[in-house]
Amino acid sequence: MNQLANIDTERDRNWLALYENMLLIRRAEERLCAEAQAGTLPGTVHSYIGQEASAVGVCSLLREDDYITSTHRGHGHYLAKGGDLDAMFAEIWGRADGICKGMGGSMHVADVSRGILGANGIVGGGLAISTGAAFGAQLEGKGKIAVCFFGDGAANQGVFMESMNIATAWSLPVIFLCENNGLSEFTVSSQVTGGDLIDRARAFGMFAEQVDGNDVIAVQEVVARAIDHARAGNGPCYVETTTYRIRGHLEAEDLFLGGGRYRTPEEIAAWQTAERDPILRFARRLIEETGLSESDLTAVEEAVAGRVEAAVQFANASGPADVELPRRVTFADQQP
Amino acid sequence: MNQLANIDTERDRNWLALYENMLLIRRAEERLCAEAQAGTLPGTVHSYIGQEASAVGVCSLLREDDYITSTHRGHGHYLAKGGDLDAMFAEIWGRADGICKGMGGSMHVADVSRGILGANGIVGGGLAISTGAAFGAQLEGKGKIAVCFFGDGAANQGVFMESMNIATAWSLPVIFLCENNGLSEFTVSSQVTGGDLIDRARAFGMFAEQVDGNDVIAVQEVVARAIDHARAGNGPCYVETTTYRIRGHLEAEDLFLGGGRYRTPEEIAAWQTAERDPILRFARRLIEETGLSESDLTAVEEAVAGRVEAAVQFANASGPADVELPRRVTFADQQP
Amino acid sequence: MPRKRYIQAINETLFQEMERDDKVILIGEDVELAIFGDTRGLYERFGPSRIRNTPICEATLTGMAVGMAAAGYRVILHMMFSNFVYTGFDAIANQMTKLRLMTGGQMELPITLIAGYGGGRATAAQHSDSPHPVLMNLGGMNVLMPATPADAKGLLATAVRGRNPSIYLEASGRGGDSGEVPDGEYLVPLGKAAIAREGTDVTIVAIGTMLKPALAAAKKLAEEGISAEVLDPRCLVPLDEEAILASLAKTGRLVVVDEARDRCSAASHIAAIAADRGFADLKAPVKRVAFENVPMAYAPNVEAAYFPSAERIAAAAAGIMTKAKVIS
């Protein structure tokens, strides 16, 4: 049965954009991993592969002037919120044209002009920042909201409770977006976590829902309601996207692990199937439920590949970071 | 009807001890307030008046080798856990015979030999310490537990969630004993608090109960179950005693408030009635439900007055604190 | 010029700055009723959208200040006692002082932290720290320590209007000290020291609360025929090294007085600057009169014994004068 007749073409376009954004993150991360493995990057990278539906599902619904805070695993959030790929790569390459002029690197990609208040190397570091930004948004009264991405490991940091408390008491427009991949570095989170995370949010009586974080449409559906709730001034929300991290905690994980392991190859493989991988499964759905064809997806694949390759070239072509910059930007208008 | 025949005399003795301990705290605090108001004490004091049933109900059930941590409002916990009154007064007077040799003062009374790990000037400071002590107790395997006294204001510190989490994950024998007096310094706690505190504990699936904290017997009943639970290795508990602080946050509060106020005299008075004051109401119950008579209570009153007076004399007679002590005790076996 | 109490100068400046710029928001524990008196009356004037009591959660408050700043506000965060700065230290040390650099200068962080510091009132070890050395080492944050009511006004206004994170350390218990305070707009530039007393034989650099005993020491020294110049740096970041060196060039001798613990203190750092850039002028050892490397004891007699006093300062200064001078 040809479903084409039932399909709303605007939805097709939107869905294709979701697919493209997820794919862009995937391919960009794959390239970064390869570069990191090859030793061409200065620092290390924490890859978002496998979790793309979470960032894309959420950020596809945000306004450009909404705020997000992100984590050490922040490339996906940055890209999904509209951060520039070239500038991100140049940043990770440590170059002058980096989005942070080479000062921050992978763990600190930020574009304040787009409301991206930064990836963060401190686990839980974004919770209070987004709560503060939400307070600012509330005071300003223009309907902005803040989304705080954080991991299941970060949910054990006390700032999680503190931020939920103040956001509840002040009815702040912030969405606590927990990406629960079951892992905290080399620790299986369940071994160090009491109870279900969502109950911590429910304790504040806030909007709290859990959703399959590898299903971009399901994420959208839940987050759309959360955004409405927050934007309408009804206070904070908690949304938990359950997902899985495919790559190591960071590239070169094996080196750090020295032979030890915290999960099995089978466990990883089980999340890479066509049923569970967020991109494969959405691709199938695009074919089955929309008017789009394999060739549409191939075209997206090619476009994405081109953008990633161009970003690598941009980064490589960029000059070295400015050695004077720390002296110039640590303070505004002042010597350090 | 004479109920004497039904009364178990051991219970009478126990109840009278509860009464005596509450009264001792009350009279000791009253004396400290008077001294503070008169300007004879070096620092300031945070009085526990009105909350006596909480400390006494809980500590009456503890073993001497159990641990407690306390707060800035710590005299009651110290005394209830068996701390020496003379040594506490000498401490608050800043004298050599103080329990901490005059180094800590009111906010830091501690008697490690009795498991009293200290009052604490950092709001929330005891949460992690008691959790750590409970871990030690668990490792040691002798059935010890730890009780963490903290306030409703402290329950907004993230260490509360962090400590509950690790205590749950590790099944630690710790009781989080929240004394909810509705106030945090000059702030009405409900204005800065989201949800009900007890739900934060329930989120961890732990034993969690709320009890009238001005009813010493009710406190005992709930805490007895919590202690059984924790001692049996079933993990942490949360008990919330609802109560009220009668005096100012600290003596000389009026000076700090400069004419402002955060509660009405009527509200205070409503907690001082014979029905609500923990001591008056227990006194009535002693008369009504036990074989004890007014004259028994008067005897206790006199004994307590004598102990308080003796403690003042002890403190006044004690020599000045040793000026060399910071150099000697900041480190063990080592110069600072 | 009218005479005002230190705390009153702060209070009036907060009124002035919040009146002047409605992007200035003040938050903190108990700021509505104002435990130190510095924020008194602001709530009645500006209401809850400009000044607000927070829950007790210092770790989040410091991080929130960053987020509020990123959202376009000028934040004043009152941290009450300086020891609670340690409770909220993470976002200060890892975010607030680093984010401008980490973002390549993208983030504006007009944040003023206020905290009462110092001992002398039997508040014991957890309510008496002088944390400025710790904050100075972080980099990325201005450190202001006004000693007089006038500077309390002028430095606070400058900090609140500035573009960088600052910590404004308010002398706890100095509420009663009075001094002349200029009316109207009064800004003290950051990084400009003040000569509190001129002299020719020895320079005494006195930080914050230490100005008072230093001036008392200078008076005592004058009686002994020693002319002490007393310099108040006012700001530790940025630090007016030139003023210190200029005074040293004149006197050749230096005593630095700091209420902080001695190790890695502001006193150490100023002494180190003297030993480097001021070396040619030094006629005698550089002395530090600071708190010993121990926590603050409760008992007043013990507290006093460890506190830098006029006597200790005068003795340190007299001790580095040439014999001839001392007995002259």
Place this chain on the structure above:
Amino acid sequence: MPRKRYIQAINETLFQEMERDDKVILIGEDVELAIFGDTRGLYERFGPSRIRNTPICEATLTGMAVGMAAAGYRVILHMMFSNFVYTGFDAIANQMTKLRLMTGGQMELPITLIAGYGGGRATAAQHSDSPHPVLMNLGGMNVLMPATPADAKGLLATAVRGRNPSIYLEASGRGGDSGEVPDGEYLVPLGKAAIAREGTDVTIVAIGTMLKPALAAAKKLAEEGISAEVLDPRCLVPLDEEAILASLAKTGRLVVVDEARDRCSAASHIAAIAADRGFADLKAPVKRVAFENVPMAYAPNVEAAYFPSAERIAAAAAGIMTKAKVIS
């Protein structure tokens, strides 16, 4: 003596101390699999009652260490990167370093914190701090910074067996550096510096990771005819002031090298000591070669430009030699 890598020396010492005393308990994030390798294999040997992964909650972990110690255990708390010390700073600054005094000496606090510090590997500003100056200022805590595998072993064993809180700062990324390490029991006393290279013209005090560039600088200087003595303090609290002053008495010149930010750094403090107690011996200004007062940048070229290097150290030392000496 066998040669071992720095990280291996630490690992073996942890085995040794946990074997020796079953009251030694090690906790921290990811210690079971050991992200730095230092705790590797301990879990397999000692099991979860002796070594255990914790949740991510530094503020509670530092406080728990106090409680565990109060309950009679010797605690080793691994804090991973030094920046996370700031996250857990409250209980360090307000409890751990103050409780012995506040309780009049009642509390035993045999606690060893371990954290990897320092930059040089493009980890950016939140994974590269050198927090020893901040910790030195707190008082009440030993600060250990072993530079060699042998000292890594000897200082760690001493800390773990001691009665006081210590922070043991492990040079991040030094896993690969090798050196001779004594077999069996080996204790390095706290507060004893080591002369890493003898010399007569200038003393270079090099802290932790700075020993390597300092030795390289000394070699360069030797080629220019300048004899540098390189002193490794090993411990900053307690600090071996006598050894520094003795070397200064011999050379008359001092350069202090510190990877920490300069302001209120260990370098400042050591320079201040020289300007006071060592003044009579000083022939030249005391130089500090430290990190500038900025956070660590990510880009390796920028990071390198701010890092104390052998070149900068050698230039600082050469700069304070008399002209005669330099051109000789």
